[in-house]
Amino acid sequence: MGEHKEADPLAAKLAKCRPFLRKDYESIDPRLPGLLKILQARGAGECWHKHGTFFAHLLDTYRILKLWGSSDTVALFGLFHSSYSNSYVNLAIFAPDIDRSVLRGLIGDEAEELVHMFCIIPRQELVFDRLLHKLSDDDLRAGLKQYQGTKAGSEVNGKSTHDKRRLFVPTEGIVLKHIRTGEDVVLPRRLVALFVLLTMADFIDQLYGWQDALFKNDDGEFRWAGNEWHALWPGSCKPGLFLTLISRMGVLLNILLHEDAAERAELHGAALTGLPEPHFGSLEIPVPAIFNNCTEILPAVDQNRSREQYWEAMHFEQRDRIVATAVPLLKSACKINPFVAEPHLVLAQIYCMEGKFELAEAEATEGVRLLLDWATNWDKRMTWEGWLSFGRVLRENAHEKTWPQSAFGVLSLGLVK
Structure with missing residues (x-):
């Protein structure tokens, strides 16, 4: 059995991840x-x-x-x-x-x-009070739209993009109070963007259903409104309702980087006023591939519904219920929230069980792709490495059109070539 080594669209992504999977840390950075x-x-x-x-x-x-x-x-x-x-x-x-x-x-x-x-810096104030909580989804979409298809520094109807755009962070940056001394801290836009990126990575690694319980995030908007400090850790480990939040952060990140690029082009590469160190201006800040390169916001209603469908599907144990009921739930979850891997992988497993190998391979490939793009997992009951290895097992078996028909056979799965 072999993973697709010829013209495999995921080969480059897997190669990039492999040093982490093998804990070959020295090859990543000595x-x-x-x-x-x-x-x-x-x-x-x-x-x-x-x-x-x-x-x-x-x-x-x-x-x-x-x-x-x-x-x-x-x-x-x-x-x-x-x-x-x-x-x-x-x-x-x-x-x-x-x-x-x-x-x-x-x-x-x-x-x-x-x-x-x-x-x-007070990160809650920066990311939420000064930015996300003041911006609607329509604000974010409009902010991104003003840059899409327009080169930084170009003119539209005789006016530069600088004249036309709404700035989400002013040229001089954002002034915050040092959390220990109370002194002013000037945060230039490029560092605001970097701290949004870090917060995205920070949050997607750690958030799951327990934090939803703590802050009573029932609507999935993640406004930190509740104070359910008695919520027992780790709870059920249900996947968290944080995807809408991260998708909004991603669009905000995209906007801030566009703002920065447009302004730098118009200033002919001059440093932004207020940078604590000039070299901060040259920091390369990537746009993650998630949520279609951080261009889409997942509505909370879709996030919530797809999570419930996934969770319901995961709790069927009888084969007839899995096929008759779990499959429609998972297909719906994947349709209304196409941005996370685990529903695709569970669906691929069912298709393998049913001998629908072409469908299984397509779902497994999509699930593996999403895990590679996110570099973490949504369903925290298993590790990212565990989900990724299982996805690759599913993909290989679907490609070879084989799946065990016994409990011991399922237990014997594991080798990824």
Whole structure:
């Protein structure tokens, strides 16, 4: 049995992911094995973090950023993003008053400065109060539309895009208060965009149904409105209602990067006023492939309905109910929310069981593609690596038109070539 090695559309994505799957960290960045040892020595693997340990979360955030196309500087920022503690968590495995020189020596001046900035700003105020909560879905769509199909610095009807556009972050950036000293901190637009990107990676790694219970996120809008502090951890581990939120962040990120590019083109490459360090302006910030390259917002009603359909389908145990009821539920979930992998993979499994191998291969391929694009999983009951390996097993078996017809046969599955 062999995975599609000729003209496989996923081959390049799999090759990019393979060093993470094999824990070949040195090939990703020669510094990475040593940095992971330092994080462990600092106790990151002993600190609790939402669905595991702080160490696992930091490494997962690094992986997500790296597989999204981030530079080493941005990925290393992600690896240490909360290590001074920040406005959300108390996880200071490096003391910001005495350890900054230590961290600079480990990851470089630029990455350490990003970690420091990230850990002193009120992120809830920045991302939510000053941006997302003030913007409707229509605002975000209109903001993106004003750039789509228009080159930065070009003219439309005699006016430059600078004259016509609505700025989501002003040229001078956003002024916030240092969370510990109360001093003003000027955050230029490019760092606002970077911190939105980091928040996307940060959140998709850690959010699942338990946080929905904590904040009573029943409508899926994720406005942090509830205070159900008694919600028992980890709950049912139901997939979280965070996809609408992340899709909105993605469109916002796209807009901010367009704003920045347009303004820089119009200023002929001049540095933006207020940059704490000139080199921040040259940071390369990728647009993740998720949500159609961060151009689509998933309506909360579709997010919520598809999640319920998926969860209902997962709880059928009898074969006749799986075929008769789970399949329509999963097909509907995939149609109204085509952006996550797991419904496709469960549907592929059922199609393999039923001998519908062409359908199974198509669903498995789509599921694997989505897992590779996200670099993490939506259904946190299993790891990203576990979902990805199962998706590849499904894909290979569907391609070979074979599936075991016994319990022991299913147990014997596992080899991916």
